[in-house]
Amino acid sequence: MTDKKRGFMTKALHSGWESDPATGASGLPIYATSAYQFKDSAQAASLFNLEEDGFIYSRLANPTVKAYEDTLNALEGGAGAVALASGQAAFAHLITALCSAGSNLVISRKVYGGTLTLMQNIFSRFGVEAILVDSDHPCQVEQAINDDTRGVITEIIGNPMMNVAPLEALARASHRHGVPLIIDNTFATPALCRPIEWGADVVVYSTTKYISGNGNLIGGAVVDGGNFNWSEYPEKYPGLALPDPSYHDIVFAEKYGRAALAAKLHCSVVRDMGGCPSAFDAYLLYLSLSTLGLRMKRHSENGLAVAKFLEKHPQVEWVSYPGLESHPQNDMAKVYLKDGCGGMMAFGVKGGVEAGRKLVDSLSLIGHMANLGQTRTLIIHPASTTHGQLSTEQRAKAGLSDGLLRLSVGLEDAEDIIADLEQALSAAGK
Ligand SMILES: Cc1ncc(COP(=O)(O)O)c(C=O)c1O
Structure with missing residues (x-):
């Protein structure tokens, strides 16, 4: 049976980690390391040039964090997951990947207050505007989208109004205008709803909540759904669809295909903004995923x-x-x-x-x-x-x-x- 067809609990227990290739240890190790020994200078250069997969420095990637990200990604049915240090960091990094001065996001006014204050207090100072709408009415969302819109954001179940997102209608409204639908799935988790299956393009989490479950850490994540064609809109998403000067002019959409957004976040945005989680928190989150269902x-x-x-x-x-x-x-x-x-x-x-x-x-x-x-x-x-x-x-x-x-x-x-x-x-x- 392919991994895709497996049930939720099986995926939770077998997706991101089986055992340590070096020792056979079945428990996920906490790789408490900042950096990784290169075999030689050729390998170091090749890793830095993204010619081979591997680990360089734990701000960019860490094996414990990767095992957790791969498990979350399998549960969500995405193309790639990126773990961040908090739900706020997840939104901050995602917005940085998608927006630049002059652009805007269409956001439900019923989302968590911190998502709104992030826009009002921080991103507005960099020229990224929030257009607030009632996302229970997809026609309002559609009317609010303009040429400068780079995404539509709402929550699967709104915090704290408990309104349910009309996922398919929102996806249609967003896609008609060439923008991704971004769903904060914190209240449902992939155990109850997988927004990508209903047309969403990106899923965001405060993993501080149900994903951790134990109230023992602060965390966030972005899951790239892999279905949005960034290359169709190069003028809107140059960081994904055009040569990226922030990384040797690579075109993320060409090199990483469906996982372009996840790769852009890992290689460029988290590298530059630094909101990575610790290996210890990723370990706790990985353990928590096994009982999420x-x-x-x-x-x-x-x-x-x-x-x-x-x-x-x-x-x-x-x-x-x-x-x-x-x-x-x-x-x-x-x-x-x-x-x-x-x-x-x-x-x-x-x-x-x-x-x-x-x-x-x-x-x-x-x-x-x-x-x-x-x-x-x-x-x-x-x-x-x-x-x-x-x-x-x-x-x-x-x-x-x-x-x-x-x-x-x-x-x-x-x-x-x-x-x-x-x-x-x-x-x-x-
Ligand atoms: C729905 C939702 N999204 C995002 C956040 C922000 O997450 P964090 O507190 O992990 O930064 C919260 C926090 O309460 C939340 O409830």
Whole structure:
């Protein structure tokens, strides 16, 4: 059976690493090294000239990182994956690969606040603009794209509004105008959705979240889907489709074919910007991938049980979880997230911000922290934390009410999560 046809769990366990060719060790070694001994000066030159594959310096590539990248890439069905030091670094490197002064990105206004502030605070200073749209409506996206657009960005499930991306319609809208569709798949992971299969061109992750699962590191990744033909638009993507002066005038699209974007990121952008992860973090992430399929199944089962409980609770005003029939995009979730909707949900309690605060302070099992996608259940109030740097107007436009609470349902026994919410809701109602 070819690797492509294998099931998700088999790929997770057998894709990027089998055993160490030197020692036979089956566990992935942590190659704690900055650099690699060259055989001779001819080999050194050949590695630097990209004439042979190998390792030069761990900012560019490292065997532990590569094993993890290859596993993630196999799970996603991409042409090449690039690991970065954080989700923010993943976006920063990707945007640098695609954009230059005068260009823009069409971005959903309902994405993670940090993605928006990266554009507003950093890239705007270099002349790269963000055009914000409601990506639930692909026609809005299409209208916003212009000759200077270099990509469309949205999240598979929006943080924290839980809106589901209309993947196929967004892909069609983007492709009609010669721009790639970039999906942040952090909330679903390849265990629940593989956006490339639905037409997306690039997938981005904060691997800090479900991919790690243990809340023990910060990481990010970009997966090159391999289907976007950069060579068709040389004027838009000169760094991929034309001789690249940053690397001996090689044409990445010619030399690396489908994996052009991944190669450009590795060889040029990460080399110059330096957002590589450590071998130790890549090792932890590699281990986590082996259980991702099991964890996402359980997150989804627990998520649905908790969402159903909240929906029925008299103290709860509203719940947004794509797996609930009441979710406006539940039909789409049944298609794109048919194996489950994960553990993320948003809800509002009666009594507004004050009641929400009381609820958070009354929880005992559920943790209160600025993370999500961990094995443990966590809660946060986005308007005063993760999305607090956005203006009130921006939050209102994204539909993010001040009373919204974001819950990341973990892997504990669902009854225990529900019992903790029950007692906290009752305390909040007093
Ligand atoms: C959907 C999403 N994308 C990207 C990021 C940024 O990732 P990181 O915190 O790993 O830099 C986050 C962080 O919360 C996120 O939720």
